[in-house]
Amino acid sequence: MHQNAAAENNSRKSDARLESERAILTAAESVFAEFGFKGATTALIAERAGLPKANLHYYFPTKESLYRRVVDRIFRIWLEAARSFDDCDDPAQAISRYVAKKMEISRDYPNGSKIWASEIMMGGPVMQDYLETTLREWTQSRIDIIDRWIAEGRVRAINGRYLLYLIWAATQHYADFGHQIATLNGGEPLDDAQFCDAQDTLIGIILRGIGINQSG
Amino acid sequence: MHQNAAAENNSRKSDARLESERAILTAAESVFAEFGFKGATTALIAERAGLPKANLHYYFPTKESLYRRVVDRIFRIWLEAARSFDDCDDPAQAISRYVAKKMEISRDYPNGSKIWASEIMMGGPVMQDYLETTLREWTQSRIDIIDRWIAEGRVRAINGRYLLYLIWAATQHYADFGHQIATLNGGEPLDDAQFCDAQDTLIGIILRGIGINQSG
DNA sequence: TATCCCTCTGACCAAATGGTCAAGTTTTTG
């Protein structure tokens, strides 16, 4: 196959290898999300990935190395969402875009969000570096932006830090507590219309809550 | 000791037994919160409770029975907070009291909140009954109250369900993600002043967000 | 003191689990 060349761009890894790794990582995400790091078993991950456990250990020597790869991916997705805060200097647009993006991530990668939550609850054994460097810097720079908006009178005087926590909490809730939300929805996950309603309700409350009068 | 009579009110359990059970339950809460159900080991729980593992199994025959007791306690605390929604018919007071109460619970029983979160992420194997009965009924009745407030024009038209989810998410975040919040606070948990600030910021955003103009 | 009941605990066991390995099979390369 001629796609070989494209695949080899990625560290000379064959298509088959990439496919196996992808299957393992996907399975690992679901198992780590459901049982936490200690509760996850490599046997179950291998089973969900459709290959023998020994084969899984060929690609990922230890459970921890596999876990690290999964956490890495999650953090990269988080960083992508973080960028939507930069695209625009209008507070209303910046915040509503950021909230919308985080909601979409909760819907599209719920397992990633759960693993993040689990990591933090365990005291961040793997992500502590990220928390102390990248996340801390990102958070402070966004607080600075919010403070500038406040100084310019475009946003009501609030503590930007706790606004960010509110946004993180409210959006990630739709992933981390998806099972509870589904149970309270008759056992079914939110459909598209409900999800949009949740998103709009959240954005509406936050924007008005920080003193932005929405048009429309 | 004359307190004996008081203790015997509780199913004839001796002081010593109650004390041992309390120590075990406290230890169990911290271990389940940190490692999840599967990751928690009875050996570690026993160690943190300061007694041999065999003794723990004398009081709680299986790990699951111990876990159920811990989850029961959490749910009872949750119900207590839920009542603060009933004490008052004024939307501003009812909601600000409820949020404040939930924030206090996050500060005072962070492990309980983490175990709840972990349970939900596992698909609610133990709490599913609660979710489908008590929680569902409580949620619907509160949505009805919010809808009445809206009909009376005392609150902006919003979807009450997603307002509740926002409140749960934002308040429980301070327990579940306490480690992340501490890391972003220079490694120290929020002090009293910061915690109050977070509480006031949250209440302020929510009240204004649902169209209640606060005085003061 | 003798009896009874509750509590405590070290030693033990079977099952589960992370990880290894040698012996294969397949794919790539010279």
Add this chain to the structure above:
DNA sequence: CAAAAACTTGACCATTTGGTCAGAGGGATA
């Protein structure tokens, strides 16, 4: 085509873990 490199896998192992058990305190009551 042959050799080498990469991949696959069943069997195996050491450790961990939930739970058991026999027997040892220890404090009431008669």
